[in-house]
Amino acid sequence: MDNIEQIINRLYEKYKDCAGEGEVASYIPALAGADPDGYAIAVTTVDGKEYVLGDYDTKFSIQSISKVLTLAMLMKQMGEDLWHFVGKEPSGSAFNSLIQLEYEKGIPRNPFINAGALVITDRLINFNQKPKQSIIEFVRELAGSEDIYFDKTIALSEIDTSFRNEALASLMKSFGNINNDIEEVIDIYCHQCSISMNVLELAKSFLFLANAGVNPADGRQIVSSRGAKRLNALMLTCGLYNESGEFAYRVGLPAKSGVGGGIVAVIPGKLTIAVWSPVLNKNGNSSRAISTMEDFTTELGISVF
Numbered sequence: 597m598d599n600i601e602q603i604i605n606r607l608y609e610k611y612k613d614c615a616g617e618g619e620v621a622s623y624i625p626a627l628a629g630a631d632p633d634g635y636a637i638a639v640t641t642v643d644g645k646e647y648v649l650g651d652y653d654t655k656f657s658i659q660s661i662s663k664v665l666t667l668a669m670l671m672k673q674m675g676e677d678l679w680h681f682v683g684k685e686p687s688g689s690a691f692n693s694l695i696q697l698e699y700e701k702g703i704p705r706n707p708f709i710n711a712g713a714l715v716i717t718d719r720l721i722n723f724n725q726k727p728k729q730s731i732i733e734f735v736r737e738l739a740g741s742e743d744i745y746f747d748k749t750i751a752l753s754e755i756d757t758s759f760r761n762e763a764l765a766s767l768m769k770s771f772g773n774i775n776n777d778i779e780e781v782i783d784i785y786c787h788q789c790s791i792s793m794n795v796l797e798l799a800k801s802f803l804f805l806a807n808a809g810v811n812p813a814d815g816r817q818i819v820s821s822r823g824a825k826r827l828n829a830l831m832l833t834c835g836l837y838n839e840s841g842e843f844a845y846r847v848g849l850p851a852k853s854g855v856g857g858g859i860v861a862v863i864p865g866k867l868t869i870a871v872w873s874p875v876l877n878k879n880g881n882s883s884r885a886i887s888t889m890e891d892f893t894t895e896l897g898i899s900v901f
């Protein structure tokens with residue numbers, strides 16, 4: 597653990613000129629403007645150390661990574677009851693797939709595919725009078741920074757092109773698994789996905805998952821230690837869409853990716869690592885972030901296994 601700085605320096609040098617095969621996401625038009633060469637690494641430890649490299653000041657939209665944070669919020673507010681309307685199994689299909697949802701009568705496989713996250717957002721509307729405000733305040737508190745906002749341009753761009761998410765929400769509503777207006781659910785979901793953070797803020801906002809549910813920065817219990825175990829288990833099995841098995845095999849850590857090019861991973865009891873590099877592979881995950889994390893656990897000699 598005292599060699600973290602040397603390891604990430606080496607990894608940065610190794611990968612800084614190879615963004616990897618693939619493209620920056622463009623199905624949400626405003627995401628297409630991200631710099632394909634952008635690359636940043638942050639590591640934060642439960643005992644208060646922080647390491648950053650590369651474009652660590654650049655804010656990017658966390659996209660699907662927000663699904664872990666909204667799930668943590670709802671776990672706190674709803675407890676175990678939430679598992680009646682969303683599952684805990686890997687889906688093995690794309691993050692925005694409709695097919696499984698029809699077979700499985702509107703109950704999404706897990707909270708990290710879009711259908712599952714839409715259900716979580718829907719229930720957050722029931723529990724919070726001002727859901728957008730509650731979400732952004734929760735994330736600011738976790739990251740220990742007031743400088744975290746919804747990126748309105750990205751949110752509006754996604755709302756304008758949210759045809760698949762609207763289809764998912766409508767299908768689930770037809771099965772009685774969405775309570776609120778679809779328009780409102782999509783609006784809040786697209787705002788949560790547009791949350792902009794840099795790698796350090798991202799790594800810090802996941803530290804409670806490395807510390808049995810307690811944010812080490814202020815000692816606040818965000819979820820119970822059992823809740824943290826469950827969130828980590830879900831990230832390990834479902835955090836990288838249909839590449840979750842491959843990621844567990846190569847990296848061996850619970851993690852969550854987003855189409856903004858960020859991935860954050862947790863070593864329980866020790867640290868979080870966040871990497872941003874917006875070129876995505878065919879599964880919608882950042883190629884360079886995966887390679888960086890694979891080398892990180894290899895060189896550190898620590899994973900969850």
Ligand code: GLU
Binds near residue numbers: 658692761789853
């Ligand atoms: N906002 C994105 C969508 O719904 C999130 C997808 C992702 O990051 O994987 O399509």
